Amino acid sequence: MSTNNAPALPVLIVGGGIGGLAVAVALSKKGIASQVLEQSEVFAEIGAGIQLGPNVFRAFRALGVYDAVCDKAVFVDDLIMMDSVSGTPIKKIPLGETIRERFKDPYAVIHRADLHQAFVSACEASALITLTTNTSVESYAQAGDVVTVTTKGGNEIKGCAVIGADGLWSSVRAQMHGNEKPRVSGHIAYRAVLPIDEVPESVKWNAATLWAGPRNHLVHYPLRNWELFNLVAVFHSDRYEEGWNAVGAKDEMMRCFEGVDERPMSMLKKVDSWRMWVLCDRDPIEDWSDGRVTLLGDAAHPMLQYFAQGACMASEDAVCLANMVEQSEGDFTAAFLAYQKTRYLRTARVQMTARFLGDVYHAAGPVRELRNMVFGGITPEDADPHAGLAWLYGGGLSTAG
Ligand SMILES: Cc1cc2nc3c(=O)[nH]c(=O)nc-3n(C[C@H](O)[C@H](O)[C@H](O)COP(=O)(O)OP(=O)(O)OC[C@H]3O[C@@H](n4cnc5c(N)ncnc54)[C@H](O)[C@@H]3O)c2cc1C
Numbered sequence: 001m002s003t004n005n006a007p008a009l010p011v012l013i014v015g016g017g018i019g020g021l022a023v024a025v026a027l028s029k030k031g032i033a034s035q036v037l038e039q040s041e042v043f044a045e046i047g048a049g050i051q052l053g054p055n056v057f058r059a060f061r062a063l064g065v066y067d068a069v070c071d072k073a074v075f076v077d078d079l080i081m082m083d084s085v086s087g088t089p090i091k092k093i094p095l096g097e098t099i100r101e102r103f104k105d106p107y108a109v110i111h112r113a114d115l116h117q118a119f120v121s122a123c124e125a126s127a128l129i130t131l132t133t134n135t136s137v138e139s140y141a142q143a144g145d146v147v148t149v150t151t152k153g154g155n156e157i158k159g160c161a162v163i164g165a166d167g168l169w170s171s172v173r174a175q176m177h178g179n180e181k182p183r184v185s186g187h188i189a190y191r192a193v194l195p196i197d198e199v200p201e202s203v204k205w206n207a208a209t210l211w212a213g214p215r216n217h218l219v220h221y222p223l224r225n226w227e228l229f230n231l232v233a234v235f236h237s238d239r240y241e242e243g244w245n246a247v248g249a250k251d252e253m254m255r256c257f258e259g260v261d262e263r264p265m266s267m268l269k270k271v272d273s274w275r276m277w278v279l280c281d282r283d284p285i286e287d288w289s290d291g292r293v294t295l296l297g298d299a300a301h302p303m304l305q306y307f308a309q310g311a312c313m314a315s316e317d318a319v320c321l322a323n324m325v326e327q328s329e330g331d332f333t334a335a336f337l338a339y340q341k342t343r344y345l346r347t348a349r350v351q352m353t354a355r356f357l358g359d360v361y362h363a364a365g366p367v368r369e370l371r372n373m374v375f376g377g378i379t380p381e382d383a384d385p386h387a388g389l390a391w392l393y394g395g396g397l398s399t400a401g
Contacts, residue, residue, distance in 0.1 A: 019297025019314030049230030
């Protein structure tokens with residue numbers, strides 16, 4: 001969009017997580033000013049890892065953060081699924097050169113704080129982006145070309161459009177679609193990072209590894225140039241607590257992992273202090289927009305993490321949304337409709353696949369045997385071991401405009 005057509009007021013972005021910052025950067029690349037309104041005191045991410053599929057690296061290129069991300073990422077060689085009852089491998093998906101050849105981009109893992117910081121730095125380097133903390137948005141109102149948000153303290157802030165990137169418990173979404181609680185999956189995630197010296201040699205693999213057990217699974221991978229190991233232990237539980245940082249109860253977790261292979265068990269035993277997430281999602285919707293207001297990332301399509309794609313989808317959303325705003329020459333209502341139309345089926349497919357994978361990972365009895373047979377049937381030696389993932393890793397920005 002030429003500077004002459006740029007709106008006088010900034011786009012207001014509610015939420016400064018990965019999605020909110022990514023869309024601020026994406027809009028700045030089109031010459032559009034934005035103000036990011038974050039409820040927390042600082043722009044920060046919690047200490048845990050995140051996996052990045054090749055599809056998100058295309059978004060990172062468009063956003064100009066590709067090199068900053070690659071600098072901090074660990075490029076894992078394989079995705080490995082182990083049966084944690086028998087201790088035997090179920091499936092290995094090669095991720096190194098074969099994935100670069102197939103999808104032209106890598107698969108990597110990164111500390112969340114490092115990914116978030118890459119976006120904070122890109123925002124700080126742009127004169128078009130204002131970052132504002134301690135600002136919790138409660139509601140919005142539209143009049144003509146102006147959208148006004150009201151904060152918890154009663155302040156009003158005006159913009160030319162609003163993007164709700166305020167996560168699973170989005171207040172923007174609540175106003176648009178009603179304040180329905182998220183769907184509680186019955187699964188709970190405990191996360192921790194382990195200094196590399198404490199990681200048993202038997203699992204020091206350059207891989208994103210998933211140990212699948214009955215009603216539980218453990219994921220681990222290296223982080224920060226192999227200084228840390230990321231651990232995410234997931235099991236069935238009735239607990240419900242909002243937020244991403246509650247303290248976990250180790251004894252409850254250890255009970256749920258009783259009987260699993262000694263290798264994952266040895267890592268669980270090493271950590272005393274766990275942080276807890278109650279895992280929730282929502283059903284897909286196709287209508288993310290209300291005039292000059294739209295949703296992005298988890299606010300639009302919250303998903304379980306079993307496909308490791310939530311932040312990847314938020315980054316793709318950001319690039320797509322900015323492209324649509326540019327193409328519509330500042331008609332935000334039209335741009336937001338085009339954006340949601342382009343994105344909703346792809347993100348819905350990821351949401352629904354993630355739910356399915358949760359059941360697959362936690363299978364017991366004959367379903368476990370079936371899983372091992374079906375997943376084990378696709379081997380790294382197959383002509384195209386990534387065929388089933390081509391829609392995800394090869395899609396996104398090619399169809400996102
Ligand atoms: C255990 C686990 C593992 C995961 N692993 C992966 C992975 O490997 N790969 C991957 O791609 N994804 C992964 N995800 C998903 C990913 O973390 C999320 O999809 C992603 O963080 C969503 O980003 P977001 O910016 O949309 O929302 P959020 O990260 O939730 O950010 C929302 C922001 O909005 C702020 N906010 C909320 N309400 C308001 C308000 N009213 N006013 C102002 N600010 C507000 C919040 O403080 C926060 O900063 C995982 C998730 C979990 C739980």
